[in-house]
Every structure is written in structure tokens, then in C-alpha cells.
Amino acid sequence: MAETHAPNMNKTVFLLPSFGPYVVPILDSLYDRLGPALTVIALNHQWHEISRVALNLGRFPRKILTGYTVPISRGHDRGCQSPLGLIIAPTMPCVLASVRPDIVISANFNVWTLTALLMGFPTIIYWEGTHHTERTVQHWRRTLRQWMTRRASAFVVNGKLSRRYVESLGAPPTAVVEGGLCAMPTPAVHAVQAPRRLGQGKPIRFLFVGRLIEGKGIDCLLRATSVLSNCSAGPFDFEVIIVGDGPGRERFEHTARELHLQNLVRFVGSVGYRDIWSWYADSHVFVLPTLQDNWPLVVPEAMSMGMPILLSNRAGSVPDLLREGSNGWSFDPDQPEQLAALCAEYLRCPSLIESHGRTSMEVVRPYTPHRAADAFLEALSMVQRVGPGQRNRTSV
Numbered sequence: 001m002a003e004t005h006a007p008n009m010n011k012t013v014f015l016l017p018s019f020g021p022y023v024v025p026i027l028d029s030l031y032d033r034l035g036p037a038l039t040v041i042a043l044n045h046q047w048h049e050i051s052r053v054a055l056n057l058g059r060f061p062r063k064i065l066t067g068y069t070v071p072i073s074r075g076h077d078r079g080c081q082s083p084l085g086l087i088i089a090p091t092m093p094c095v096l097a098s099v100r101p102d103i104v105i106s107a108n109f110n111v112w113t114l115t116a117l118l119m120g121f122p123t124i125i126y127w128e129g130t131h132h133t134e135r136t137v138q139h140w141r142r143t144l145r146q147w148m149t150r151r152a153s154a155f156v157v158n159g160k161l162s163r164r165y166v167e168s169l170g171a172p173p174t175a176v177v178e179g180g181l182c183a184m185p186t187p188a189v190h191a192v193q194a195p196r197r198l199g200q201g202k203p204i205r206f207l208f209v210g211r212l213i214e215g216k217g218i219d220c221l222l223r224a225t226s227v228l229s230n231c232s233a234g235p236f237d238f239e240v241i242i243v244g245d246g247p248g249r250e251r252f253e254h255t256a257r258e259l260h261l262q263n264l265v266r267f268v269g270s271v272g273y274r275d276i277w278s279w280y281a282d283s284h285v286f287v288l289p290t291l292q293d294n295w296p297l298v299v300p301e302a303m304s305m306g307m308p309i310l311l312s313n314r315a316g317s318v319p320d321l322l323r324e325g326s327n328g329w330s331f332d333p334d335q336p337e338q339l340a341a342l343c344a345e346y347l348r349c350p351s352l353i354e355s356h357g358r359t360s361m362e363v364v365r366p367y368t369p370h371r372a373a374d375a376f377l378e379a380l381s382m383v384q385r386v387g388p389g390q391r392n393r394t395s396v
Contacts, residue, residue, distance in 0.1 A: 012039070012103050013040075013041060013103075013105070013121075014027065014030075014038065015041050015106040015112045015116065017069060017087050017089070018051070018107070019043070019051050019054055021051070022183060024057045025184065026373055027040055027058055027060040028060055029372070029373035030060065033373065033377060036061060039061050039063060039101070040062040041062070041063045041065060041096070042065070043067045043068065043069065043087070043089060045068035047069075050273060063099075065092055066091065067088050067089030067092070068089075069085045071083075073085070077213040078213070079215030079314075080215075082129075082135065082137050083133075085110075092112060092115060093119065103122045103124065103380060103383055104116040104122070104123045105124045105156070106123055106125060107128075108128065108129075109141075109148055113148060117152070123151070124154045124379045125149070125156075125166070126157075126180055127156070127158075127162055128294040128295060129165055130316040132161075132292065146169050154175045155171050158179075158295040158320075159178055159295060159320035160320055161318075161319060163176050163178055177378045179371060180372050180376060182297075182300065182368055183297045183364075183367065186277065186301070186304045190280070190281055192281070192306050192361075194361075195306030195354045195356075195358050196282075196305075196357070198353060203237035204239075206310075206343060207240075207241045207280070207284075207286050207287065208221055208243065208288065210288070210290075210296070210298060211244055212244050212246035212247070212249040213246045213248050215290065216290050217290050217312060219252070220289040220333045220335075221289050222252065222255050222256055222259060224336040224340040225265060226259040226261060228343050229264055238343070238347060239264055240265045240266070241283060242268060243271050243276065244271070245269050280305040283307065284308075284353050285309075286302035286310070287309075287310045288309070288311050289331075290315050291314055292314055293312075295316045296315055296316075300364045302360075303361065303363065304364050304365075306361050308353055308356035309321070309322060309328035310328050310329055312331065321363060321364065323363060326356065327363060329345075
């Protein structure tokens with residue numbers, strides 16, 4: 001994507017009820033080019049401490065509203081249901097009206113997006129989901145999304161699978177811009193110029209980073225480790241490092257003991273964001289056996305550190321970040337034997353770690369906050385160039 005220059009406009013509001021630290025560099029990059037014309041509106045109630053801290057980071061102007069999100073879906077953490085929550089923020093319409101934006105960017109198909117459309121603001125929908133993450137969406141929700149899609153002015157999505165989803169709702173391909181997401185930049189102290197070499201006599205480390213919930217596929221990883229431990233895969237020893245915490249940790253630790261993996265699997269527990277990079281730096285192959293994920297940011301983080309990736313075929317970033325056989329492989333998380341066989345490839349041929357890691361670094365290099373901001377700027381320019389009503393009339 002060529003660099004996009006800031007459109008000549010008065011006011012842009014970015015509605016982000018759910019907030020994460022990864023968006024801060026993107027919003028700062030937008031602010032660098034839009035200046036005070038940009039206002040971000042977010043909720044003061046965030047479920048995770050790291051998100052609450054992020055509300056106060058960055059240089060961009062913001063309005064923090066009193067409110068909260070009520071989770072409705074119960075199967076999301078198990079990887080078997082599309083997420084659903086209700087945003088409660090009574091002052092949001094009044095605040096939006098007081099800002100009087102020229103264009104609204106709104107994250108996801110939620111009540112804030114619906115409000116912006118009903119209030120008549122030209123709206124760009126920022127969307128992250130895929131057909132897989134949305135496979136259990138009820139008919140009424142899909143119908144409402146189709147209605148919002150017909151009235152939206154443009155769309156910014158994570159990648160190819162998110163594009164396919166909004167196009168299935170009726171979004172014209174020319175109104176969709178990919179590339180609106182990236183991982184946090186690698187801290188300078190941890191930045192690497194080349195993949196890590198395997199040390200003499202050191203075991204190959206397979207790394208998982210994430211919440212310890214059923215939906216992340218930890219059971220698959222543990223059972224694949226058991227399969228791998230029972231076969232002679234190569235001359236190198238291995239170990240599995242699991243970084244993160246969550247409600248499933250006790251059960252997963254019990255499973256590891258049942259499978260006699262105490263000497264192969266290490267549960268590190270919760271790690272501060274700044275310390276996660278040390279685990280990337282000290283490991284060799286990144287594994288994500290997720291059952292359901294939009295565009296998991298741990299993957300580009302690991303890639304930026306020169307790691308090959310073994311990625312579940314249900315992760316939304318597979319077609320964007322994985323080069324099958326060149327920087328890793330995808331697998332079915334319901335088939336732990338597949339994951340074990342792919343891990344065995346690195347044990348049999350450790351030189352793949354360095355070559356695949358180098359490809360990972362090349363693939364992920366363009367995914368920067370500046371490039372993600374360019375995606376939003378391209379959508380803003382598109383709305384100004386075509387006009388907010390023109391897209392709607394041609395797509396009904």
C-alpha cells in the first residue's frame with residue numbers, strides 16, 4: 001500500500017468502546033496526519049488491566065465515556081460461539097452530536113455503529129471478524145449487519161478473511177480497505193536483525209503466548225506434545241513453554257500431569273507485556289492452536305522476533321501472514337497428530353528454524369502502525385472523493 005496523505009477534512013471521530021494497547025501507535029500515527037481533527041471516543045470500563053492502562057497512553061485527543069459492556073455470549077472463550085455483548089453508555093449519542101464529526105469510524109457491528117448511522121453521520125466500519133468467528137451469528141444479527149453494511153460509506157478490515165466476510169454482507173470490494181491492524185512495535189531493546197540460532201546442546205523451544213482458556217486450543221498443544229514425546233523425531237530435545245494465565249490453567253496443568261509431560265511442558269503464568277518479548281527471544285518456534293481468533297496479534301509479534309509459526313487453520317491471519325512451508329505451517333486444531341508431525345519437522349531439520357524465521361521477518365515487516373493508519377486514511381479519502389451517499393446508492 002502506497003503512503004496515503006491525510007484528507008482535507010474538519011472532524012473525524014473514531015468510536016472504540018473496547019480499547020487495547022495495540023491501537024495506541026495506530027491512533028498516534030493517525031493523529032500525526034489528521035491533527036486535532038481526530039477525536040477518539042472510548043469506554044472507561046475495560047475488562048483487562050492492560051486496556052485500562054492503555055486508555056491514558058498516546059498523544060491523540062480522546063473522550064472517555066462512563067459505561068460498560070455486558071457480555072451475552074457464553075461460548076466464546078470455549079471457541080464455539082461468536083462473541084456478543086451489549087454496550088451501555090447513555091451519554092454516547094449526546095457526546096457524538098456535540099463533536100459534530102464529518103466522518104465517523106466505528107469498530108465492529110455494534111450499537112455505537114448503529115447509533116452513528118441512525119444519526120446520519122457518514123460511517124466507516126472497522127471490522128475484524130471472519131466467517132469462522134461469526135459462524136454462529138443468529139439470523140437477526142446478520143440481517144442487521146446487512147442493513148448497516150448497505151448504509152456504511154466504507155470499510156477497513158484486518159485482512160483477506162475479514163474482507164470476504166464484509167463482502168458477503170454486501171460491501172462492494174472497492175469500498176473495502178485491508179490492513180487496519182498490526183502488532184505493537186518491537187521494543188528497541190529486544191529488536192532482532194536475524195532469527196535466533198539454535199545453541200549447542202540446547203533444546204528446541206516451542207512457545208505459546210495467550211490466555212489459558214479452552215478456545216486457545218491448549219488441549220491440542222498438550223496432546224501433540226504427548227505424541228511427539230513418544231516418537232523419535234530427531235537428534236534434538238525439545239520443550240514447550242506456555243506463557244499466560246486464565247481460568248483454564250489448573251485443568252491444563254492437570255492434563256499435562258496425566259500425560260506425564262511435567263519434564264517437557266512449563267507453565268510460566270502471567271507475564272507483563274514488556275517481559276513477553278524475552279520469551280519470544282529465548283524460544284525457537286511459535287505455536288498457536290486456537291479454535292477461534294480474528295487476527296491474533298501474538299503471531300506478528302513472534303514473527304517480528306524471527307520465529308517460524310505453526311498456526312491453527314482457524315486463525316483469521318493465516319492467508320495474510322503464513323507462507324505455507326516457507327515460514328511455518330497451518331494445521332487442524334482438532335488433530336493434535338498434525339501439530340506433532342509439524343513440530344517433528346523442526347526436530348528433524350533444525351536449520352528450518354532459521355530459514356523459516358527469516359521469512360517470517362520479511363513477511364511481517366510491512367505491518368507497521370504507519371501502514372495501518374494509511375488504511376484508515378485511504379478509507380477517509382475514499383468517502384470524501386466519492387461522497388457518503390454515492391456508495392450507498394450504488395450498493396442497495
